[in-house]
Amino acid sequence: MLWSLSFALLLWNPSVSNAQGSNKAQQYSFDNLPTVKGTAFKKDTINILSYGAKNDGITLNTKSINAAIQAMSKKGGGVVVIPAGLWLTGPVELKSNVNLHLQKNSLLQFSKDFKQYELVKGNWEGFPQMRNQSPIWANQEVNIAITGFGIIDGGGDAWRMVKRDKLTESQWKKLLASGGIVSEDKKIWYPSALTMKGSKMKDAGKISPEKTPEFYESIKDFLRPNLMVLNRCKQILLEGVTFQNSPAWNLHPLMSEDLIVRNVYVKNPWYAQNGDGIDIESCKNVLIEGSTFDVGDDGICIKSGRDAAGRERGMPTENVVIRNSTVYHAHGGFVIGSEMSGGAKNIFISDCTFIGTDIGLRFKTTRGRGGVVENIYAKNINMKDIAGEAILFDMYYAAVDPVPLTGEQRLAPKVELLPVTEETPIFRKFYIQNIVCDGASKAVFIRGLPEMSISDIYLDNLVIKADEGVDIQEAKNIHLTNAHLDIPGAKPLLYIQNGKSINFKNIDYTNAELLLRVSGAENKDLKISDTGTTKAKVLSEFTHGAKPEVFEIKKTKK
Template identity: 70%
Template sequence: MNLKGYCVVTLLAGVLCNTTMQAQPLPKVKQVSFRKDTFNITRYGAKPDGVTLNTQAINGAIDACSKKGGGVVVVPGGFWLTGPIVLKNNVNLHLQANALVQFTKDFSQYPLVKGNWEGLDQMRNQSPLSADNQQNIAITGAGIIDGGGDAWRQVKKDKLTDTQWKKLVASGGVVSEDNRIWYPSEQNQKASKMKNPGEITADKTPEFYQSIKDFLRPNLLVFTNCKTILLEGVTFQNSPAWNLHPLMCQDLTLRNVYVKNPWYAQNGDGIDLESCKNVLIEGSTFDVGDDGICIKSGRDEAGRKRGMPTENVIVRNCAVYHAHGGFVIGSEMSGGARNIYVSDCSFIGTDIGLRFKTTRGRGGVVENIYCSNIVMKDIPGEAILFDMYYAAQDPVPLAGEKRDAPKVQLLPVTEATPVFRGFYIKDVVCDGASKAIFIRGLPEMNISDIYLSNLVLKAEKGIDIQEAKNINMKGVQLIADKTTPLISINNGNKINLANITYNKADVLVNVSGANAGGITITGTDTNKAAKKLELGEGVAANVINIQ
């Protein structure tokens, strides 16, 4: 994808060129460079027998390598049991083929440390893989890194077969009173009923954190304030919480990795880029329990105070299988996100394809997001979703689960009001979704400036637009089952629909809401619809112009 030097508005929306909205050249990402010196972990006493705890040996090799100016720490083929590994300056931790690094399920090997969880300062168990304030570091090769996550995570009964559930319960742990959730321990269950138990506050003692230690699941990999990073070729799997979590990092390349979690893995995200700058993610595969490729920048006041957006990100040639969202921004995006380019990606069976989510209280500005050449198949939820009412729930309700629509009310605009604007999405094909496009803003802060073009979307339902302005769609083909209406617009303003094609429509467009206006439909065969237009109570006919 080459976005340099053309007018995004002209190409994507078919309107007059506005040079102030040109895409910037793709960001440059600095690459790692290592000395050729090698340090084999067996020289430091490591044994691949699956019994010996190799924590000291592996970290010893890393320390020696870094102190001598850097190089490659080699993990040969074999089964390497270990506790937490800490990466150091100028070290490439290289896993040879058939190397399995298995992190121990002995929680006592993970000391409690100050960390960050969902954008808030928290006490956590030390991550299996970590680095703080390091430069020129890498994890490469053809091996597998397993975080032992099954020992840490809660599991919902509805996400398992009966046989899997019975086997899990028989393994130990604790089951909730309603028999719907399995907990690894009583300590875990106890803490799960508290609000933000791991959050660092003045009233909490070391003894308190120790009493809920089992609950404070670590992310598999956390790199904090690091520069010039490469993750390449390795499989990262079975994380206790998030899988890969670069935090406030710069110049990160993620290439040809496989990120894997069970689909029932609670908080089992693939990669969460948080407040990072200059990132390339390419040629990688994600099959996880939560969001696949996710952009974050802190939560609520803490994220706004940090004030570090995730910016200058390229995502290309990636595949996402099970995930709550294929490519995702939010919901913890309080520091903002901008200048993000996603292209040539496949989403197969993800709950939602392109997922942009936030909620009141977050604040933050998300803008200048470019997506192109996306293919999707078998999406249980929405193909493309913008939602400013995120409620921290799975995107697709489980069997029998009922959800009420959020209460719509106008509130004052404050620094805690989030902003979504400037999204440019083109060349998307989706074969199967529950809804093609869903756009839902806030009454006090509409989602704005969205440009969608050249989309072919096969879905149960068509397009739903709420509390949005300056929404432009051109060349959208809808193949929908439920078409009453095909396109719904509630309190939409400056909605421009051009060259929309469709297989059928009982009602083509339904317009409602006191603030609806400036809606235009051009180049569209309205005669195919049984009924062109349906207006809500109190909506005047002149709010829409069908040409």
């Protein structure tokens, strides 16, 4: 069966009130979108019981499962069945033309014995690195699938370090009683001394000539694998299965093409460090639908390599459709970055719900990345109980949790103008509409760089209840249209720092101590129209070199 991205978007209509935005949105919505090639398998079936597998939770079934997969692939393909039961195993390698099918009440449990996982050359956060072999992996395979109704458990709790501030007192005491080592400041628990040793090194897993096999062995426990890595594969289907408890990222398709993820459940403890749901890295032609994510880091994330290594790879993630999915706990519901040095384009997310995530729509990068992120569309997104920003664009990503822990102090980044180079990231052409958010710390945050403004963002039809309003810094050609902001006593409701061509139209709000604050000497062409002013005690305020003449009220209403 062929799944057409063009067909998938027949109901998509990312029109924007602004005429310029509408034309651009139409241009990128329907033209030249490729198809996602589906998988197809023979009906031939092998049950892993035929290869000696035992579901007693004690027998290690690594050889049995892999032998069944290899035999089926050599026969030309078909279905390898994992029946009901608890199946203990080491790493499983997927092979071309094989559908690994988990029947109801099946649990594929990956061993917590680190000796089962060889150290291999892999990729971590956009860099080539030495890692432990992923529990599920495939390299340059074609027409592969994991389907069914069972659960795949990565045994991640044996690998992950844990921050004390993310557990209750009783949970922390239970963790300490299980063994492991605690840091000198008593704030981090490590599963082993090798994990602790690796954590104290910069780029510990980075592959370099001076590092010997003995060195990597000395920090082996720290080099956590992703639960599933599919490297340079084509025609992939993940359907119906639960993926949970990963050592690091959960699902990691890397430099792959034609991926369908349907009706999966991706689950990690909320305190799971680096416990991302799915990281789509340098992939082309992707459809994610009907899936649920409840994890310890970013939920659904787009990546394309990091810094010089990502730019050299030069493979953007492109042509991605995400729809009818739910994200519960996560650092971000839908995320692009921060490792996006190869670029990202033609990404469409619609009809999704985020509940309890730190940030709703999260777009992040930083100096040094380079890369271009453009033609991003989001529509019909519902959010509830967002701890941070409902919508965030930030080019000062600092590799920390998006919401500070209790008592944690963070300084604002130093603002300085640097030369534009290949290391300067570019964010542009975002079209976001029909967003409803019931509760957030801040409604919208947009922060570019002095040398590279975020540009061409069209936000239309937003209803957001939050503690703070809209914050726009170092940005140009930003359009906020048809927004209801429920932010009682906002001071200010709208903030602009060094913005150019910023347009607010038809903004409804509860009330405000201050409607607009403008800061900085580089502001130009700021407009508000079709917006009432009587509910604001003070209309505008200009600071740090901003001049009143850059601001224009075109039309007002009560």
